[in-house]
Amino acid sequence: MKAIVFDRYGSADVLELRDLEIPDVGDDGVLVRVEAASLNPYDWHLMTGLPYVVRPKELGLRPKVSGIGADLAGRVEAVGQNVTGVRPGDDVYGRVDTLPGTKLLALGSVAEYVRVSVDSIRPRPACLTAEEAAAVPLAATTALWGLHDVGRLQPGVRVVINGASGGVGTFAVQIAKAAGAEVTGVCSARNVDLVRSIGADHVIDYTREDPTRGARRFDLVLDNVGNHPPGAWRRVMAPTATYVASFGQPEHLWFGPFARLLRMFVVAPFISQRMTLLQPQRRDEDLDRLSALIESGNVTPVIDRTYPLADTRAAMEYLAQGHARGKVVITI
Numbered sequence: 001m002k003a004i005v006f007d008r009y010g011s012a013d014v015l016e017l018r019d020l021e022i023p024d025v026g027d028d029g030v031l032v033r034v035e036a037a038s039l040n041p042y043d044w045h046l047m048t049g050l051p052y053v054v055r056p057k058e059l060g061l062r063p064k065v066s067g068i069g070a071d072l073a074g075r076v077e078a079v080g081q082n083v084t085g086v087r088p089g090d091d092v093y094g095r096v097d098t099l100p101g102t103k104l105l106a107l108g109s110v111a112e113y114v115r116v117s118v119d120s121i122r123p124r125p126a127c128l129t130a131e132e133a134a135a136v137p138l139a140a141t142t143a144l145w146g147l148h149d150v151g152r153l154q155p156g157v158r159v160v161i162n163g164a165s166g167g168v169g170t171f172a173v174q175i176a177k178a179a180g181a182e183v184t185g186v187c188s189a190r191n192v193d194l195v196r197s198i199g200a201d202h203v204i205d206y207t208r209e210d211p212t213r214g215a216r217r218f219d220l221v222l223d224n225v226g227n228h229p230p231g232a233w234r235r236v237m238a239p240t241a242t243y244v245a246s247f248g249q250p251e252h253l254w255f256g257p258f259a260r261l262l263r264m265f266v267v268a269p270f271i272s273q274r275m276t277l278l279q280p281q282r283r284d285e286d287l288d289r290l291s292a293l294i295e296s297g298n299v300t301p302v303i304d305r306t307y308p309l310a311d312t313r314a315a316m317e318y319l320a321q322g323h324a325r326g327k328v329v330i331t332i
Helices: 041-048 052-059 130-134 137-150 167-178 189-197 230-236 258-270 286-295 309-320
Strands: 002-005 016-019 029-039 071-079 091-095 113-117 121-123 158-162 182-187 202-205 218-223 237-245 274-277 303-308 327-331
Touching: 002 309, 016 309, 029 130, 029 309, 041 309, 071 113, 071 130, 071 137, 091 130, 091 137, 121 286, 130 303, 130 327, 137 167, 137 218, 137 237, 137 286, 158 167, 167 182, 167 189, 167 286, 167 327, 182 189, 189 202, 218 230, 230 237, 230 258, 237 258, 258 274, 303 309, 309 327
Parallel strands: 158 182, 158 218, 182 202, 218 237, 237 274, 303 327
Antiparallel strands: 002 016, 029 071, 029 113, 029 327, 071 091, 091 121
């Protein structure tokens, strides 16, 4: 089979298209013939090995993960003898498993085949194409976790989503709106119409207005960008509001976003507002929650561009620019 892999840390030029053996399904696995996969900043993080501070303990001095792609949509090719609930020929979507002994996702869905556990996939919603389904898992579960589990989203609250036109942001706008929140999206001028079209009640063009200095007050801030210090958001937060930092692509090679978040961690115990970092947990049942939102029409994936497998380098270079509108998808 053909797959995108890398052997050393670096930019997109470390990615190579190689011929590999098709994974052995084993007794407990599911072999999926991949039709589409999507890229996330998480792929960039593992490919570059940044920030440096996380290499020794988390990423490894040499890459522990050699594939690209956490999200997938495709058709079941084979199942292990202990697997129930799915059969060859089923259309599924989901994400890869974690690397044994670590918390890292065992990236590798940007390939013709991938082996996953049965708990990591769900039936593909009939209303989605393979490309749309592949756009969902990691970004949408991040938005779901940030809003509901960390942000404690409730109907009627005033939510602002910084980076509303990105992969996580486009899902967050729709999930918050489906929960009955009053949603404000922050994006650039070229994305205002997009963010409004997916349900935002208000849109702030950050090229014209500083969202941390406006008159409107918010109960929940989901910050997917980190282009303002967390403390700056406190100016537009209600006294008991929550700020959730959900950005990870580091501007500082050694410490990444932690350099910017340090002051937040120091002041958080002494203020009434909640300032916290989003650390998504792997919960396979979140795919069921997302499938329900999709099938009810409340959530629709937004895809910026699709690339063929052979052009994965170009896709990763585009993603790294940080201006994708929704998701970047690889078609297999």
